[in-house]
Amino acid sequence: MRLDGVGRRYGVRGPWVLREVQLDVPAGALLRIEGTNGSGKSTLLRLLAGIDRPTTGRITGRPRSAYVPERFPSALPFTAVGYLTHLGRIHGLRGPEPARRATEWLARFGAAGHARTPLAELSKGTSQKVAVVQALLAEPELLVLDEAWTGLDQGAREVLDRAVAERVADGGTVVFVDHDPQRLAGAADARYRVVDGRLLTHEESLPGEEPASAPGPRVIIEAEAAPGAALSGGTERSSAGAPRLPGAPEVVPQPDGTTRLTVPAVHSDALLRALLTARPPWHIRSVGRAGAEAGVRSGPGTATDVGSGSGTADAPAAAPTPTLAPAPDEAPHP
Numbered sequence: 001m002r003l004d005g006v007g008r009r010y011g012v013r014g015p016w017v018l019r020e021v022q023l024d025v026p027a028g029a030l031l032r033i034e035g036t037n038g039s040g041k042s043t044l045l046r047l048l049a050g051i052d053r054p055t056t057g058r059i060t061g062r063p064r065s066a067y068v069p070e071r072f073p074s075a076l077p078f079t080a081v082g083y084l085t086h087l088g089r090i091h092g093l094r095g096p097e098p099a100r101r102a103t104e105w106l107a108r109f110g111a112a113g114h115a116r117t118p119l120a121e122l123s124k125g126t127s128q129k130v131a132v133v134q135a136l137l138a139e140p141e142l143l144v145l146d147e148a149w150t151g152l153d154q155g156a157r158e159v160l161d162r163a164v165a166e167r168v169a170d171g172g173t174v175v176f177v178d179h180d181p182q183r184l185a186g187a188a189d190a191r192y193r194v195v196d197g198r199l200l201t202h203e204e205s206l207p208g209e210e211p212a213s214a215p216g217p218r219v220i221i222e223a224e225a226a227p228g229a230a231l232s233g234g235t236e237r238s239s240a241g242a243p244r245l246p247g248a249p250e251v252v253p254q255p256d257g258t259t260r261l262t263v264p265a266v267h268s269d270a271l272l273r274a275l276l277t278a279r280p281p282w283h284i285r286s287v288g289r290a291g292a293e294a295g296v297r298s299g300p301g302t303a304t305d306v307g308s309g310s311g312t313a314d315a316p317a318a319a320p321t322p323t324l325a326p327a328p329d330e331a332p333h334p
């Protein structure tokens with residue numbers, strides 16, 4: 001799924017809660033969204049889950065999604081298992097499958113004894129378990145968790161931690177918000193912050209802010225530009241007015257004329273796409289994990305030499321920094 005120039009405000013004259021959000025949501029990844037109270041995290045999660053629409057911009061490639069909202073509507077006229085079975089059917093489960101999965105998940109969360117309790121009579125924590133189970137039983141491609149751990153007892157929190165890991169291991173994507181910095185610590189493939197309506201990677205900082213620390217796994221891309229190469233990716237503008245590259249890579253020109261770009265692993269596909277669709281395209285020399293000895297190297301005519309008739313032998317002595325003017329026919333902002 002991709003968010004392109006997404007903005008959201010409530011009411012025609014309301015302030016913009018989110019502005020110009022660019023986000024690639026890859027498969028099989030765990031993404032953490034951070035931000036202060038009222039910064040727009042839940043607004044972003046509702047857009048990701050497909051239960052709200054952007055005011056501007058586009059969301060494409062939407063996967064099958066399930067969502068645990070910040071506030072669960074517990075006053076519905078169902079028992080716990082009745083509600084979960086109903087939701088399972090809405091998610092496309094047939095026959096006895098939704099009731100079977102509901103019973104299994106309630107047991108896993110230590111709530112089997114409340115299967116027949118009306119939702120309105122459940123304790124806050126058990127009600128939260130039902131909210132979590134309705135999203136998990138669908139085995140969604142995208143699981144969106146808005147402070148889903150809040151109110152759960154310690155055992156249930158650990159069950160949810162494991163369920164998140166299982167979803168990602170099965171190729172699903174999980175996006176979560178939680179105010180506990182230790183929640184799934186070290187497991188997230190990418191961390192973002194909502195600040196002043198902008199979605200920044202954890203590594204990015206606003207002017208005047210201290211740089212953020214401790215990036216996760218990173219990928220190094222060695223690339224070579226044709227003279228005058230301009231990037232078509234990263235249409236969001238930095239404060240300096242230049243297009244911002246996916247993942248805000250660290251860009252270091254090398255003495256041999258190539259450019260080394262280091263980016264959080266989760267953004268490497270988007271960055272490669274931006275380099276390869278630049279006009280003229282950049283030539284990718286190698287891709288590898290930061291900290292690993294050698295990457296996957298390529299030469300002219302190999303699979304990564306996409307569209308390059310750009311003549312790598314003509315590469316300039318000093319590689320340009322890839323934050324050049326956008327290509328002339330770049331699409332205007334929505």
Ligand SMILES: Nc1ncnc2c1ncn2[C@@H]1O[C@H](COP(=O)(O)OP(=O)(O)OP(=O)(O)O)[C@@H](O)[C@H]1O
Binds near residue numbers: 035036037038042070
């Ligand atoms: N339905 C709505 N109508 C009007 N304004 C809204 C609505 N939902 C959210 N807002 C406003 O949008 C802004 C962002 O709210 P949001 O709930 O997305 O923040 P948040 O980062 O999730 O906050 P918290 O950490 O407190 O949960 C707030 O100013 C809020 O008042």
